[in-house]
């Protein structure tokens with residue numbers, strides 16, 4: 001088996017207001033593996049993802065991503081790590097008034113050594129070509145010249161994926177990437193995300209709320225409940241009622257109080 005690309009041990013996070021978002025999480029993810037992360041609202045999914053690139057600083061435990069010890073790493077090492085980690089969020093953060101192509105080209109900014117190099121015309125030509133290829137990959141080369149705001153939500157999310165490809169990441173963290181999309185657009189985006197991560201052998205953790213999608217796309221399921229790992233297994237081994245139980249059981253507890 002591959003060495004783990006993500007290795008989390010005893011990870012806890014207590015926010016200054018006293019909220020215990022994570023309470024002793026252990027998780028290892030191997031190279032090329034895709035993990036679907038499930039759990040009710042507030043169970044700690046986003047916090048866990050954010051701890052992987054130090055957007056949130058853990059209270060205790062260890063986090064190692066692509067060989068970087070995230071908790072002890074200096075700023076420079078964290079910046080280097082973030083270049084290897086592509087992120088896709090529910091909220092699509094394209095620059096609305098810029099063209100689709102320019103948005104995608106921006107994905108290469110972190111990769112090119114200095115912004116001066118990045119603005120050199122030869123580099124710009126290369127980036128442009130690469131960005132067109134990425135747009136072709138996501139099926140949107142024909143709208144390259146349009147302003148991002150003119151695209152539908154599903155198209156914008158595909159552009160965000162093309163931009164992420166320009167970054168040439170090794171790990172992808174997707175936090176509810178289709179929550180804002182209708183079922184058809186959502187499925188198209190999930191298909192694309194799965195295809196590109198598989199093609200490129202990327203390691204991915206993807207948070208989803210739609211159980212149907214989780215079932216179709218996840219081979220490994222990790223579920224969180226109140227900051228702890230509740231389930232870590234192959235999706236094929238989980239019955240439908242167990243999947244639903246990840247949400248309903250907590251509701252019942254809530255309503256009982």
Ligand SMILES: Nc1ncnc2c1ncn2[C@@H]1O[C@H](COP(=O)(O)OP(=O)(O)OP(=O)(O)O)[C@@H](O)[C@H]1O
Pocket residue numbers: 015016017019020021039040041042043044045046047048
């Ligand atoms: N910056 C913060 N300060 C205080 N509490 C926070 C902060 N960020 C998150 N929390 C709390 O930590 C807990 C876990 O939040 P988190 O966003 O990780 O959950 P989640 O599983 O991603 O939820 P959702 O499905 O709603 O996105 C919640 O109780 C949340 O209110």
